[in-house]
Amino acid sequence: MFLSKIWFILVALFAGVSLSIALTAPRPMVQKLEELEGQRLDRAEYATEQMLKVDAHKWIDRVARLGRDAVLAEALDSASRGSGELGVQHRTVQVRIQALLPDLAGAGIATIVAVDANGRVVARVGGDDDKSFGENIGGAELIDDALRGFLSDDVWGAGGRLLRVAGAPVLSKSRDRIVGALYVGAETGAQFAERLKKNLDVDIALLLKGKVIASTIPAEVLSGLPDMVEQHRQDIDNLKRTPALPIDVGKETYLAVAAPFPGQASLQKAYYVLIGKKPAHADMGSLLASTSARDLKWGSFPWIPLLVTILGIIAVGLFLQRFEVDGPMQRIRAELRALVRLDGAKLDDHKYGGGFGGIARDVNAALEHVSIAMSGAHPLGNHPPGDAPPPGSAFAGGESHFAQAPRAAAGPPLIPGLGAPPPPAFAPPSDEPAPVTAPAQPAFGAAGAPSEQDEDAHIREVYEQFLATKKECGEPTTGLTLDKFSQRLHDNRAALMAKHDCRTVRFTVYVKEGKASLRATPIK
Amino acid sequence: MTTMTSLRTLVPLLLLALPLPALAGTVKGTVRVPDAVRSGRMNQGYWRLENGNVPVRPSAKKLGTVVVLDGISGTHPPPPKTVTVEIAGLSATPRFVVIGPGSVVEFKNTGKITHELSVPADETLMPVERLNPGTFRHQKFGVPGGYLVRCSEYPSLAISVIVVDSPYYAVADDKGAFSIPGVPDGKANLKVWAGGRWAHQESIETNGKDLSIRIESAKSANQPEAKDTEGMGTGKEGDSEGKESDPKGSAE
Numbered sequence: 001m002f003l004s005k006i007w008f009i010l011v012a013l014f015a016g017v018s019l020s021i022a023l024t025a026p027r028p029m030v031q032k033l034e035e036l037e038g039q040r041l042d043r044a045e046y047a048t049e050q051m052l053k054v055d056a057h058k059w060i061d062r063v064a065r066l067g068r069d070a071v072l073a074e075a076l077d078s079a080s081r082g083s084g085e086l087g088v089q090h091r092t093v094q095v096r097i098q099a100l101l102p103d104l105a106g107a108g109i110a111t112i113v114a115v116d117a118n119g120r121v122v123a124r125v126g127g128d129d130d131k132s133f134g135e136n137i138g139g140a141e142l143i144d145d146a147l148r149g150f151l152s153d154d155v156w157g158a159g160g161r162l163l164r165v166a167g168a169p170v171l172s173k174s175r176d177r178i179v180g181a182l183y184v185g186a187e188t189g190a191q192f193a194e195r196l197k198k199n200l201d202v203d204i205a206l207l208l209k210g211k212v213i214a215s216t217i218p219a220e221v222l223s224g225l226p227d228m229v230e231q232h233r234q235d236i237d238n239l240k241r242t243p244a245l246p247i248d249v250g251k252e253t254y255l256a257v258a259a260p261f262p263g264q265a266s267l268q269k270a271y272y273v274l275i276g277k278k279p280a281h282a283d284m285g286s287l288l289a290s291t292s293a294r295d296l297k298w299g300s301f302p303w304i305p306l307l308v309t310i311l312g313i314i315a316v317g318l319f320l321q322r323f324e325v326d327g328p329m330q331r332i333r334a335e336l337r338a339l340v341r342l343d344g345a346k347l348d349d350h351k352y353g354g355g356f357g358g359i360a361r362d363v364n365a366a367l368e369h370v371s372i373a374m375s376g377a378h379p380l381g382n383h384p385p386g387d388a389p390p391p392g393s394a395f396a397g398g399e400s401h402f403a404q405a406p407r408a409a410a411g412p413p414l415i416p417g418l419g420a421p422p423p424p425a426f427a428p429p430s431d432e433p434a435p436v437t438a439p440a441q442p443a444f445g446a447a448g449a450p451s452e453q454d455e456d457a458h459i460r461e462v463y464e465q466f467l468a469t470k471k472e473c474g475e476p477t478t479g480l481t482l483d484k485f486s487q488r489l490h491d492n493r494a495a496l497m498a499k500h501d502c503r504t505v506r507f508t509v510y511v512k513e514g515k516a517s518l519r520a521t522p523i524k
Numbered sequence: 525m526t527t528m529t530s531l532r533t534l535v536p537l538l539l540l541a542l543p544l545p546a547l548a549g550t551v552k553g554t555v556r557v558p559d560a561v562r563s564g565r566m567n568q569g570y571w572r573l574e575n576g577n578v579p580v581r582p583s584a585k586k587l588g589t590v591v592v593l594d595g596i597s598g599t600h601p602p603p604p605k606t607v608t609v610e611i612a613g614l615s616a617t618p619r620f621v622v623i624g625p626g627s628v629v630e631f632k633n634t635g636k637i638t639h640e641l642s643v644p645a646d647e648t649l650m651p652v653e654r655l656n657p658g659t660f661r662h663q664k665f666g667v668p669g670g671y672l673v674r675c676s677e678y679p680s681l682a683i684s685v686i687v688v689d690s691p692y693y694a695v696a697d698d699k700g701a702f703s704i705p706g707v708p709d710g711k712a713n714l715k716v717w718a719g720g721r722w723a724h725q726e727s728i729e730t731n732g733k734d735l736s737i738r739i740e741s742a743k744s745a746n747q748p749e750a751k752d753t754e755g756m757g758t759g760k761e762g763d764s765e766g767k768e769s770d771p772k773g774s775a776e
Contacts, residue, residue, distance in 0.1 A: 052570065053570045053571075057570070057571055060571055064575070119613065119615075134636075135613060135635065135637060136613030136614070136615075136635060137613055137614050137637075138613060138614065138615055139613055139614030139616075139680065139681060140614045140678065140680055141564075141565050141567060142569075143614075144565075144583070144584070144585070147581075148564070148581045148583065149574060149575045149578050149579065149580035149581060150572050150573065150575070150580060151572075151574075151575060152565075152568070152569055152571055152572040152573070153569035153570055153571050154567070154569040157677075158677045159677070166569075166571075168575070171575070171578060175577045175578070176577075176578065177578060178578055178581075209676070262568065262569045262570060263567050263568065264567040264678075264679045264680050266567060267674070267679035268679060
């Protein structure tokens with residue numbers, strides 16, 4: 001079975017290598033997909049940045065146009081000089097702005113604020129506090145810039161909200177001095193996130209002061225996002241964005257690219273985070289889960305090579321099985337049947353190799369032993385050809401080709417002082433010394449013990465055979481009297497009967513290493 | 525006569541025998557602050573354009589650049605005092621203070637806007653606390669160093685508190701010129717506070733003579749702390765361009 005074992009090892013190796021390839025091969029693909037998703041997020045980040053720039057420029061243009069309005073200029077000039085009532089100027093400016101921009105929401109604007117040249121709020125339009133005015137907001141960089149003559153934008157984070165703002169100076173009617181400033185603000189929250197998601201096909205989260213203030217994914221599952229972004233502050237400072245970072249959102253894994261908002265909100269940990277789904281894991285479960293029926297169609301899957309390979313492996317295995325197992329087994333069965341028909345004395349164990357050779361030799365040894373054990377009452381050779389084996393013999397039982405030998409044939413104990421211990425009943429024949437002769441078995445009753453006369457006769461017979469064998473072997477026989485011999489065998493028999501709980505003990509004379517020896521066999 | 529002659533001989537000898545006082549000189553120079561600080565806009569958005577009709581006015585804000593010489597042996601820090609910073613709307617006056625260790629700064633909100641002041645870099649020293657209109661907050665600064673107090677809601681509102689343990693410091697003028705007179709000779713550590721952070725630091729040797737230093741600092745407070753000294757260079761040369769500034773200027 002050597003080849004079968006080699007084949008089994010080869011098949012196992014082949015299966016192992018195939019499984020390793022199957023599990024490893026998708027990983028580079030998943031890495032590539034991750035890389036592509038990261039690039040997609042990078043492009044989305046670039047697009048977002050451009051969108052923010054365009055929005056800022058659009059609002060700067062709008063507020064600059066408003067800043068050239070003569071009515072606004074006159075009212076703010078008046079407020080800056082401190083002439084007239086601020087309440088009147090407040091209403092004038094508010095009404096004028098509402099007239100110029102009747103649909104703030106349509107323009108994507110949340111609020112417009114007009115300040116005089118001293119930075120004092122004259123009027124607000126839009127928002128919840130459009131009735132308040134008079135406070136000084138000079139000092140805000142955007143307002144100071146506008147009052148100096150700059151048109152600029154900024155991002156503010158106050159009250160847990162992000163506001164993108166754009167400011168411009170209001171010039172006097174003669175266009176020779178600055179009389180105030182205007183700024184517009186656009187709420188940057190859920191609506192902005194939805195707009196980005198719609199345009200860029202990525203999820204968005206907006207962070208401010210370490211909290212998620214708006215997102216297209218439920219904010220509660222993004223609780224770890226602010227900390228994760230903050231850990232990459234160095235990347236953000238250097239590159240103005242993070243690399244694609246894996247984040248766990250519930251049971252899903254996503255990739256996220258975070259970038260800071262510009263302006264003073266950058267001091268308030270204000271970021272927008274673009275989130276894309278990470279490709280599925282490459283483990284076996286995920287692979288099978290993502291397999292569809294289309295993948296198993298004839299055109300998509302190499303069914304024929306796979307079937308040919310499997311059939312080839314099976315064919316080689318079956319051939320080796322036939323060559324090394326089934327063939328020898330059939331031959332040995334045929335020989336055993338021949339033995340049952342008394343068409344031969346033993347198996348030809350030279351024909352068989354490996355395990356079957358060993359079995360053949362064991363069977364031969366068993367046959368030999370049984371033949372010895374049964375030589376008295378039921379000598380194997382006395383059966384006429386074609387007779388069925390006697391009940392209880394090694395060959396009883398019809399279909400059983402390897403029936404266990406009778407218990408009586410089991411390894412007999414050594415008779416101390418009279419010979420070496422005999423080998424086990426089914427020991428290989430090479431170790432088994434050939435028996436010189438087998439004394440006749442006593443004809444016991446079914447359950448009765450042999451009579452004393454039978455025992456004496458048996459011992460006498462054994463004594464004679466032992467004496468003769470010793471002479472044949474050239475051993476001295478001086479002092480070996482029947483009385484001594486009989487006494488010793490009686491003692492041994494008694495000890496063995498007590499030990500093995502048997503009816504009697506039969507002794508056999510045999511030659512071992514050129515000397516006469518005795519073997520004791522307990523009879524149950 | 526004999527006595528007078530003896531005195532005439534003895535006095536110069538005594539004068540020679542007395543230990544000579546340490547020589548003192550003036551350290552002066554110019555500081556070129558980061559562009560963002562000079563522009564008056566520390567945190568820019570995407571766009572900043574001139575209006576095209578009216579010339580842009582210079583920023584009304586002072587730069588708040590302070591040059592400090594410390595590590596001079598035998599000097600005493602300025603005595604502790606209480607300085608009031610008034611916050612009206614979104615602006616603070618003064619925007620920076622230079623005080624001795626143990627001094628107290630009183631932040632007084634006289635405007636209509638609620639602020640939340642803290643030292644973001646050291647919130648254990650000054651944690652975020654609400655400062656409602658009409659209220660004030662006292663904060664003691666015991667350890668020498670530079671502290672930027674900022675409003676977390678309106679971060680453009682920032683107050684520099686520079687605690688010095690040496691009387692040798694000066695506030696640079698609008699052109700960046702500074703002058704520190706009476707500096708004893710020896711080694712000193714020159715530090716420049718600009719744009720809300722220590723923008724430059726170097727060891728100098730004063731030898732009783734006047735020393736002119738040109739410091740160029742290209743970084744602002746919003747740039748990474750880890751790269752403090754990157755991009756900064758100094759050049760020591762004669763510089764008579766800068767005006768002398770107030771060496772005692774403790775507040776703008």
